[in-house]
Amino acid sequence: MQDINVQLPNLLDQVIQSIPYFKAELALIFAFLGSILATLFVDKWWKHGSFVITLTGIIISFILSTQQLGAPQNGFFGMLIVDNFSVYARGILLLALLLCVVFIQQHFRNKKFSKNLGDIYSILLTAGLGLNILTMTSNWLLAFIAIETVSISSYILVGFFSENKKQAEASMKYVLFGSVSAAVMLYGLSLLYGFTGNLDFTSFEHIQGLIEAPKILLSLALLFMFSGIGFKLSFVPFHVWAPDVYEGAPTPVTAFLSTVPKIGALVLLARLFEEWTSSSFYFSELVLVLVSVAAIVTMLVGNLVALRQTNIKRMMAYSSIGHTGFLLMALIANLASEPQVLLFYIAVYTIMNLAVFGLIDVLEQKTGSAQLESYQGLGRQFPILFTVFTLLGISLVGLPPTAGFIGKLFVFSSVFDLFQFNNNKYYLILLIVGALTSVISLFYYFKIPLFAFLRKGEEVKVAYSKSAQLVYIISILLGISTLVLGIFPSILLSLFK
Amino acid sequence: MITLTHFLVVSACIFCIGLYTVIAKRNAIMILVGIELMINAAILNLVAFGKYDKLNYSGQIFALFAIVLAAASVAVGLAIILNVYRHYKTINPDNITDLRD
Numbered sequence: 001m002q003d004i005n006v007q008l009p010n011l012l013d014q015v016i017q018s019i020p021y022f023k024a025e026l027a028l029i030f031a032f033l034g035s036i037l038a039t040l041f042v043d044k045w046w047k048h049g050s051f052v053i054t055l056t057g058i059i060i061s062f063i064l065s066t067q068q069l070g071a072p073q074n075g076f077f078g079m080l081i082v083d084n085f086s087v088y089a090r091g092i093l094l095l096a097l098l099l100c101v102v103f104i105q106q107h108f109r110n111k112k113f114s115k116n117l118g119d120i121y122s123i124l125l126t127a128g129l130g131l132n133i134l135t136m137t138s139n140w141l142l143a144f145i146a147i148e149t150v151s152i153s154s155y156i157l158v159g160f161f162s163e164n165k166k167q168a169e170a171s172m173k174y175v176l177f178g179s180v181s182a183a184v185m186l187y188g189l190s191l192l193y194g195f196t197g198n199l200d201f202t203s204f205e206h207i208q209g210l211i212e213a214p215k216i217l218l219s220l221a222l223l224f225m226f227s228g229i230g231f232k233l234s235f236v237p238f239h240v241w242a243p244d245v246y247e248g249a250p251t252p253v254t255a256f257l258s259t260v261p262k263i264g265a266l267v268l269l270a271r272l273f274e275e276w277t278s279s280s281f282y283f284s285e286l287v288l289v290l291v292s293v294a295a296i297v298t299m300l301v302g303n304l305v306a307l308r309q310t311n312i313k314r315m316m317a318y319s320s321i322g323h324t325g326f327l328l329m330a331l332i333a334n335l336a337s338e339p340q341v342l343l344f345y346i347a348v349y350t351i352m353n354l355a356v357f358g359l360i361d362v363l364e365q366k367t368g369s370a371q372l373e374s375y376q377g378l379g380r381q382f383p384i385l386f387t388v389f390t391l392l393g394i395s396l397v398g399l400p401p402t403a404g405f406i407g408k409l410f411v412f413s414s415v416f417d418l419f420q421f422n423n424n425k426y427y428l429i430l431l432i433v434g435a436l437t438s439v440i441s442l443f444y445y446f447k448i449p450l451f452a453f454l455r456k457g458e459e460v461k462v463a464y465s466k467s468a469q470l471v472y473i474i475s476i477l478l479g480i481s482t483l484v485l486g487i488f489p490s491i492l493l494s495l496f497k
Numbered sequence: 498m499i500t501l502t503h504f505l506v507v508s509a510c511i512f513c514i515g516l517y518t519v520i521a522k523r524n525a526i527m528i529l530v531g532i533e534l535m536i537n538a539a540i541l542n543l544v545a546f547g548k549y550d551k552l553n554y555s556g557q558i559f560a561l562f563a564i565v566l567a568a569a570s571v572a573v574g575l576a577i578i579l580n581v582y583r584h585y586k587t588i589n590p591d592n593i594t595d596l597r598d
Contacts, residue, residue, distance in 0.1 A: 145566065148569070169594075172580075172593065175570070176529075178570075180519055186535075186563055189559075190540075190543045190559075191542065244596040305598075
C-alpha cells in the first residue's frame, strides 16, 4: 500500500499526459453525450439536431485523428498505440461511419414510428468509439472492452426498430450468439493471462509465456480467443449469425454491420498476427495454420452458399463472408508487404459494400422488395442504377478495370512472394482457393444484371420517394470511385504511404 | 490448503455447465443464464491468476470490467428477448425460425 501512495502522483501525471493521444475518441464521446441531450431537448424544435451533432462529432474526430499522422506514440502506459496504421484505419472507419449515419437518416426520414431516431445516432457513435479503440490497442483488456462495446451497440442497432417479426428474430439470434462468443473469448483470454501474467500481447513476457505454455491448453486458449474475434469478423465457423442478421436488419444497418466492425477487428488481428507469427515456436505455427484454414474454409463456404440465395441481402451476406476469407488472406499477405496492401483492400471493400447496400436500399424503397426475382426487367426503368450495380459486381468479383481487381492483385502477388520465400503449402492452397472462389463468385454477382437486363418483367409501379435520392447519389459516386481507383490506384496507395 | 489448481478446476466445471446450458436449454433466458455462468468462470480464472501478478493487478481489473460488460450485455439481451416475446409469444429459439436458408 505504501509504495502505491508514493507512485500515485506519478501515475496520474502519466495519465494526464496521455490524454492528448485520445482526443479523437474524446470528440466521439462528447458527440455521444451531445446527441443524447439533443435527442431529449433539441429534437422537438429542430428535428435534425442530434443528426447534425453526430455528423459534426464524426468529422471533428476524423480531423483530430489525421493530425496524429506521422508521429507514432504510446499513451496510457502502452495501452494505446497511435501509429500510422491505426490513423489510416480510423480514417476509413470514420468515413464509413459517416456514410452509414447518412444512410440511416435517409432511410427512416419518411417513416413514422414511436421511437426516437436520435438514439440510433448515439448508438452509432459508441460503436465508432469501440472500433476506434480496437484499431489502436495491443492490450487484451482494452481489446475486450472495445469488442464488447461494438457488440452491444450492434445488438441495439439491429433490435431497436423491430418493426416486424424478422427484425426481432434477427436481433435475438445476434445477441445470443454474440454473448456466447464473447464469454468463450473471455475464458480464452483468462487462460492466456494465466500463462503469461501480462495482458499486452506484444510484450516480451506475453510471448515468453506463450512459448513455455503447455501445448494442449494453449491450443484451447487460442481457439477460444479466436472465437471472439471470429464472431466480429464472421469467418467460418462463427458466421452462422451473419446471413440471418443481415437479412433481418434494416438495410442501412446491414450496410454498417457488414463493413465497419470488420475494419476494427481486422486491424486488431493484423497486429496480433504480425507480432505472433514472427517466431518459429509452436504458437506461431498454430496461429498461422488457424488463420490460413479459416481463410480457406471461409472463402469456400461463403461463395458456394451464396450461389443458391434468392434474397439479395442474404446473397450479399454470404458474399461478405466470402470476402472476410479474402480479408484474412490479405492479413497473411500483410506479412510480406507494407500495410498499404491490407489498407487498400479494406478501403476498397468498404467502398464496394457500402455502395451495394446503398443501392439495395434505394431499390427496396422504390419497389418494396429485396428478392432477386423482383429485379426482373428493372434495367430498363433504372438504367444508371443497374449499370453501376453491375460495375460493383465486377469489382466485387475482382475483374479489371475496377478497384476490386487491383486489391486482389496486390494480395495475390504478396501471398505468392511469401510462398516462393518459404514454400509453405498453406500459401499455395490459399492462392488456389482464392482464385477459384473469385470465379465462383462471378456466377452469383452476375445474376443481378441477368435479372435486370435480360429477363422480361412486369413494369413496376415505382413509389416516388424523395428520401432515396441522397443515398442514390452517394452510392453512384462510390460506384464510380471503384472504377477511378481501379484505373488510378496510386491515388489511394500514395495516401497510405 | 486451496491452491491455484482448485480454482482452475472449479472454473472449468462452471464453464462446462454454462456451455451445456447454452447448448441444451430451449429457453432464451436460460441461455442467458448459461452465458452468465461462462463469464463468471472466466472471472474466477482471472482473479485466481491475478494473485500471482502483484505488479499491476491486471487480472483483478479485467475481472471488474468483465462484470460490468456482462451486466450491460445481459440487460440488452433481456430487452431484446422481451421484444421477441411480444412478436412471437414464445422465447424458445427452436420455434423462432422465420429466417433460414
